[in-house]
Amino acid sequence: MKEIQWEDLKHLIKDGDVVAVSALTVSNLPAEILRNVLETYDETSSPKGLTFINANDISSMGMEPELDDFVERGMLSRIIMSIMTASPKTAQAITNNEIEAYFLPQGVIATHYRQTNSILPGVITKIGLNTTIDPRYKGGRTNTKTTEQLVSFLDIEGEDYLHYQLPPVNVALLRGTYADRQGNIYMTQEAHLGEGYSIALNAKSTRGTVVVQVKAIIDSQHLNPDDVFIPGALVDYIYVAGDSKHHRQLIQTHYHPIFSGEERTTERLDAPLPFNTRKIILRRAAQFLNQGDTISIGFGINNELSNLLHEENVEHQVQPVQDIGIFGGFIGSGKRFGMNANYDVRMRHDLTWDFIYNGGISVAYLSFAEIDQHGNVNVSYFGNRMNGCGGFIDISQSVQRIIFSGSLVARSQLNIKESQLEVVKEGTTQKFIPEVNNIDFNASYAKTLNQEVFIVTDRAVFELRDAGLTIIEIAPGLNLEKDVLDQMGFKPLIAEDLKTMDHTMYQEQWGLLAQSIH
CATH class of the missing domain: 3.40.1080.10 (Glutaconate Coenzyme A-transferase)
Structure with missing residues (x-):
């Protein structure tokens, strides 16, 4: 592991690279690294022709780099995502056939990283059959510019399956809270864990590069080895954020221990839903x-269902689960989306899909x-x-x-x-x-x-x-x-x-x- 400086980041991503992140809105978003990538392009017109992979959506209400920032500069040639809720320029570029784009199932994207390497052939699953993802329909492709099939149909002993083959990751841009001197990554203060571990695996399996943004590098004697999320052997570079405002826990707050499960609260996060x-x-x-x-x-x-369950005092009888890996507790809704508190379990994003499947x-x-x-x-x-x-x-x-x-x-x-x-x-x-x-x-x-x-x-x-x-x-x-x-x-x-x-x-x-x- 090597600590990398702002200036050195400019040389890591090459034209045509496949770049993967593990983020939901600003949570787990290596925002300061992405700012550097944008500034590098503004100075040098490189990197460009990139493929961008993210299982979720990275909209941030303009507070941090977003998909639109890359698309409007012409840096992306292809995106592979599951959902896009607040990227109007990207949506227009897709509609205009300016970039290739795939919308694939979120769980398939999150789990494919650890199933696509020189030993494993990618994801073979029934998920997506007989839907827009099935190649007999659209194959997850969004426009006529998008011609390559990432999803193929298989018959295995008379059973129908889909085979997902996504491109290997050249550069993984990830985030943790802390790193120790061995490069081990800890997610202590993050709102959810994401699939960064599996992305790092995928990048290393094809000699890609793994860069992780953290708040600080600290001595491992102050940390619990059970809390290591990504082992240092998978990490090439650590980048320490120079400005904490580019390491937001959530859109609504830079950091609060309630939303990372470090503390519990007796206060209700959301008011009861209005009667309508x-x-x-x-x-x-x-x-x-x-x-x-x-x-x-x-x-x-x-x-908003979690809110209703609390109002009706039945939350103890059932357990809400968010696919990002939050089990139980109070699931924030509306403007408090992502602000989850008092939860029972915080699990890796990709492992949560194992649970669901x-x-x-x-x-x-x-x-x-x-x-x-x-x-x-x-x-x-x-x-x-x-x-x-x-x-x-x-x-x-x-x-x-x-x-x-x-x-x-x-x-x-x-x-x-x-x-x-x-x-x-x-x-x-x-x-x-x-x-x-x-x-x-x-x-x-x-x-x-x-x-x-x-x-x-x-x-x-x-x-x-x-x-x-x-x-x-x-x-x-x-x-x-x-x-x-x-x-x-x-x-x-x-x-x-x-x-x-x-x-x-x-x-x-x-x-x-x-x-x-x-």
Whole structure:
């Protein structure tokens, strides 16, 4: 291990290199190193033609280097990610066919590093079959400029599989809290652990370079060897950040021990959710919970489920899990996304996907952008937005019970009055449409997996049955024809025993969720 200075960083990344990071927003982002890379390009017009790999999204609200900073300079020729939520210039460049881009399942990207080397052939898995990732569909490719197949179809003894072969990492740009004199990396003050260890493995397996940004180099006698995250044998260079503001724990804070699990808090992080239809959706969705469930908490509306569980005093009966490796505790939502506290387990990102793939999750709470008459779901592309699938495909194909949550019609105005729902102003965009043009969840394939699938909206609850998508409940106060069926692009089946949604949920103070959890 060698400590490297700012000036020396300029010579590490070459034109055409494959660069990998392990970050979510600013968490684990080696921001000062990335600033150096940008400045080097501004001075020398190099490095360029880079391939950028990240399992997550590195948007930072402009506080730190973002994907757009590299794309607008023309430094990237290809990106491989799972999700992209706040990079408008990158989305436009993809739309304009200016760069190659792949959206692949988050878990596959996070785990592929340790499965792609001279001994192992890459990831061979069923994850992605019959979705936009399958090469018989789009192969995860986002535009016509993206021609190389990173995903191929395999038949192994009569079983269908996908084979993912991602390029080897030339330069790994990683982050830890501290390094010791042997180059061992510790993640003591980080909000989550990430997959940096596996990225370092991948780089070393092909004689790549591993650079880790830390706050300081300290004597190992003050550290616990059990806390080593990346052994020094995998680390080529340590870069000590010169300015702590470029080593943020989270977007919301530079560092607080609560969010790295070093301390616990008795204070509630988020205020209770406001009483509105969004809260009604979460209440109804939560009624599908069973005692002891491990819950996959997805991005979007379901990120607020942990808040509801605490409000209803049932958080001890189930365990929420975020795929970044946070188990239990309070999962921050909204502007506090990523601010997780009092959690039970903090696990490596890639190991968390091992947990998910092996049946560790009993129920998945997922959002949706569009649903069609067959029950297929699109989350990646809608309107002018290009999000990618994130961990949606990995999770939805690894669990037996799925609850999709969202509004029936986008931008409608609904009101709760006297324990009933009324439509004040109809929405502008239907979310239930005849055919989705991008399949992230394949309903027919889900039936072969014997999955239980429910869709909870503000106006009705649906179940995916063998006969098709079926309305099983309607919100109190609504007219089935006018307020539900007329607002859909197709006519679903209607259960013979169509029920009214639990009217007790339509009051500000509820407190009855515990009665639903058995």
